[in-house]
Amino acid sequence: MTTYEEQIQEELSRWKRKMLKRPSMTGRYAKKVQGKLNELVPNKVHEVVSTSVRNMVQATIIGSDFTAKYRPVLEGSLEERETRIDEVIAKYKKTAAAEGAGTGAGGILLGLADFPLLLGIKMNLLFEVASNYGFDVRDYRERLFLLHVFQLAFSKDEKRRLVFERVEVWEETLDQFPNRKEYLKEVDWKTFQLEYRDYIDLPKMLQLIPGFGAIVGATANYRFLDLLGETAKQCYRMRLLHEHSLQKQ
Template sequence: MYEAQIAEELSRWKRKLEKRPSMFDRYTKGLQMKMNKLVPEKVHAVVTSSIKNMVHATLVGSEYTTKKQPDLALSLEEREQKVMGLIKSYKRTAALEGAGTGAGGILLGMADFPLLLSIKMKFLFDTASAYGYDVRDYRERLFVLYLFQLAFSREEKRPELIEKLERWESEKEKLPDKEEYLAAFDWKAFQLDYRDYIDLPKMLQMIPGVGAVVGAAANYHFLDILGETAMNGYRIRWLSE
């Protein structure tokens, strides 16, 4: 019964991703592009480089920093109860971090990028473990990376990423060796999508007086999106397996 329920929820989630962006979303995207042009290219370069370097370091180091053994004997419903608890906890953590850095203006606002990124990646590692997957396996770390990319991707890229998740059991057999798998990833697309997705709220977060409120709300929202994407990504694997 539970698997039938989540299969329906998964279908609704896929349909939601296929919808055309709303007028508000299109307006926000246009405003974001205008604001991006006002930011010096050197600032964009620093942010882009920091995103790549931090994600790369987190993925490579996760086999040493992840101590939890994946849960192997739980039902899907029990796993998802744990994941929903993780989402609630990490949203609260992200909101507190956003409020703290947002209250500090531009300097602390810049520090929010790597801090929030580390919170997101840690959440994904814990979620993988709750679903029974061991992120010390480099193939699971790559799956996590695709989940992250899907959560913050542009509309036209989502079908391709969802298809990759649906075919993961065959896809992972084609992966390069452990020493080379990160080099084969499309880092440029990953960085640009993520940066563009979070640029507008993060720039608003640096405005004195409202930064704390914006930072808390934005980070809470980002973790909400990531949580929904992660749950449905692992549901795809569970049902296919």
């Protein structure tokens, strides 16, 4: 009989292949189309996304808004933990869908309000998933890991491959990072927010259309949270299985 660890190892292997897949012709074409779309997006949208992402990263690194709520959960097997984590992800997907429907129904102004609200939902999901896997998000290094998980979920093609390579050897990656204050100075805010914005631009532009935006907002937000939850699960599985293999040596 296949053990739970063997099962998730198979799932993890499939996910790794997906992360390392070379960009297709369709993907490269889509990137060109995205560049054209970016020129059509109002500056106000770019400003809201950029400011929201910067505030989210700073809040995550400083940690005071999140860490007070979350403590590592240390009891239960991996299978029991992941059962709880699946429930957590399902909860946040429903929350994001409801929020997207509400803001999407209101057109441009409420559609813009969706960006920071959705970011907050996403980061709370990541903090709760990390805690349920037994990681202490009061540790600044764990919050850095969460930012990498976020980037991995919402980056494309070559950028995604680079972030994945960092996450895969996280202990080695940590050795390359400066202290917390210096890291804040060195974050490439423009690249970080552009990657995120490019990933979500098209559905979010459609969400700004009154009425039609409610359907798009609910569907897009649900999908974004589903993607983020799955990415977080696989990243933490990768770390836990790596630690387990080291313990066996």
